[in-house]
Amino acid sequence: MMQEIKIVSKRFDIENSHTLEAVKTHGAYSWRDQLFEMTQDQIIEMIKQSGLRGKGGGGASAGDKWALMPLENEQKNILAVNCDESEPGTFKDRQIISKDPHLLIEGIICTCYAINANKAYIYIRGEYKQFQDILQNAIDEAYREGILGEKVLGDESFSLDVVIHRGAGAYICGEKSALLESMEGKRGHPRLKPHQKECEWYFGIPTLVNNVETIATVPFIIQNGADAYKAFGTEQSPGTLLFALSGHVATPGVYEVQFGTSMMEYINHYGGGIKNGKKLKAVIPGGASTKILTADEVQNAKLDYESMRALGSSLGTGGMIVMDEDTNMVEALKNLLEFYRHESCGQCTPCREGTGWVDTIIKNVLDGEASKDDLEKALEVSKTMNGQTICVFAPAASDVIDGFIHKFRDEFESYIQGGVS
Ligand SMILES: Cc1cc2nc3c(=O)[nH]c(=O)nc-3n(C[C@H](O)[C@H](O)[C@H](O)COP(=O)(O)O)c2cc1C
Known part of the structure; x- marks a missing residue:
């Protein structure tokens, strides 16, 4: 029997869980005193100790990333919450913002307090209009109740504004530096990475980018401590x-x-x-x-x-x-390749050309117009997409291509030999 553990989804089933009234009686914002009793360094250390890993795909240590934020600057830092969620098969963040938007606001307050920020942007996928409305209502409630704005939750020294920034429907804008370019009003192209680990920047201001679920996990840790979070999961993947x-x-x-x-x-x-x-x-x-x-x-x-x-x-x-067992793997790969071809931002040649090229080859396979050499060419092109680009979009696409063709090669070859109609 599987053990039910609810940290982020704990209030999803409450009636009207998207409203402040409903969640306040179920512990929302009740960590207030615990948060304000700690220093910024103590909170960052707690997040490190909890082993919390980013939930937007990379799984990097959240605490290590928070520790890159300058705390002494007179200029306040910025938090950018990544709610772009445009990848096929990924639809968890929208559960949080539609079922328990106040949990995200709680996480934003805890995070901004810890990293010395007084402004948070939530970058939301353009197609998520109905979820954006729910989130905006929750933000408005929080302002009305003195939870956001001046004197957050009654703390004299902490003010915080939360703004929703709507994306325009590009998967690449979920990549953290493309997201910041997009927020700056530019084309969503990933930035070159610095040689040393350093934080991201938004108009030159130090900025932390974290996924919705990462941020929504923070209140549990603040309230229950690092060990409570580490009690779940494995040693290296806690929670x-x-x-x-x-x-x-x-x-x-x-x-x-x-x-x-x-x-x-x-x-x-x-x-x-x-x-x-x-x-x-x-x-x-x-x-x-x-x-x-x-x-x-x-x-x-x-x-x-x-x-x-x-x-x-x-x-x-x-x-x-x-x-x-009935899934046609050639069609499944073709479907994914259309996505990659369409969503490549075009900045790097191996990605721009490679995604299109492999998509065309697999279309030819499906149409019975490809040879075995073409299949090898698809694998060769895929290899050139790995490790040659600014962001990991192309390497990920390359892994997908490799996985399908190597693991289900018979199916691809049966098209070439005319074995499947
Ligand atoms: C093409 C691409 C799309 C991405 N899309 C998202 C996304 O929609 N949401 C997200 O949180 N992270 C996305 N990421 C990962 C982000 O770049 C970044 O690592 C993440 O937002 C950091 O948050 P985390 O440390 O809390 O996971 C994407 C990365 C790539 C390469």
């Missing part, structure tokens, strides 16, 4: 993640589980198993940009960063796409 489950399962949805949970148990318990009694064929484990796993690989797989890496894939955002 929980909201896993979005889609594809050929009986009950798709978003379910919070602790890291280290068995993937099969998760699919069977929450997803109700494979739909219509079919057999499992493959799983994309962490959103469309992670390498596909075969049914065999999934049998003993665990849902944590290290286990996924050991399988040559990654946990990404935890957006799991399940495929049954």
